[in-house]
Amino acid sequence: MSPEKRARLGHSLSRRRELLSSLLGAPATDIVIAHNQAGRPFLPDFPDVSVSFSDSGAANALALVRSRHVGVDVETIRPIGWHAMLPMLSSEDEAREVRNAVEGAGGLAAFFCCWAAKEAILKAAGTGLKGGAPRLRLPQAFISGQQDRFSLEHDGLSLRVERFQIGDLVLSRATSV
Template identity: 40%
Template sequence: MKVKGGSLAAGPDWAISDRRGIQRVFDPADAVEKSRASKLRRGEDVADFLHARWLMRHLIQQRRPQMETPVLQSYDDARPELPRAPDVALSWSKSGPVAAAALSGGGIVGIDIERVIARDTGAVLTMTASGTEAAAVASAGNETAQLAAFYRLWTAKEAVLKCRGEGLRGGAKSVEIPLAFIHGRADTITIHDRGVSLALSVIDAGPDAVCTLAFSAQK
């Protein structure tokens, strides 16, 4: 997979990319990116960091070709911004060499992508999930099905927290994900989070990753 993308009905534009399929070097776009990249020790981590931000700019320039090289501003305690286009909502995510980005002309948006890696999910669920959600993962079926349910739950929570502009510091347990979504019976569902109606949609990221997009026309 190189770069693939699309648009949701009445929703954001999105793109997913695996840098291993792209024959190019990802360079910092500005001094801030260069400084942040310099703090990463492993070359692969630098490439992953720059690739995700490149994908976000790539999507912006596809949808808004009149815009010069976009300057991305991201924060620990607020939603990322596009200073030259404050009306645009944007979000990006990375998990190793895979990345996802989303762009909306209004409202709020959050996206999260995770590579599917076999792991003991119990400790993570204890910290991030309600008892009902943890039970839903445990009852999903065999080990493969449980892992799929775990990543659907995890990416959905991350996407919602990004819509809030909080990230994980906002408390993953404060986000409630319906069982139908966790079990894969529904790939698109609406939830209500702190008075805001959010649509959750699973984006096809291939067999080795799970990606969830959350968005709303409300701010």
């Protein structure tokens, strides 16, 4: 890892502890962030709290809920070989809808919105992208940008998924209901 990347990671971890400190009312030095075998973060001293983190470039996201599951993903819209990534993200039918959205009015934001939503869902389920993004089916109205929220069932969880876009940042949050 480059010294620059290591410094960014250290700063990000420090900011996460500061935010968690203010949200949980505990000193930042006492906030312990651990990870289970699947890599999902958790707070051993706050067993009723579900937490999720994401970063993309200089952007960081943190989601925290009590007594429910949560997943968050933030993505910077940027030039990327998205065509090659579609089979890792979507089924053939859904990939066709994503291509139509990207090539239409949605531009690259459509691809990143789908990516962020699926990653948030899979983080809430505790698997991350290893959980099989292509087996998730997003609503066509979400893919095309006509709606920013939807609900779905995944791996025994009822989830509410929301998308937020500010400039070149896309953020999705999935919360169990």
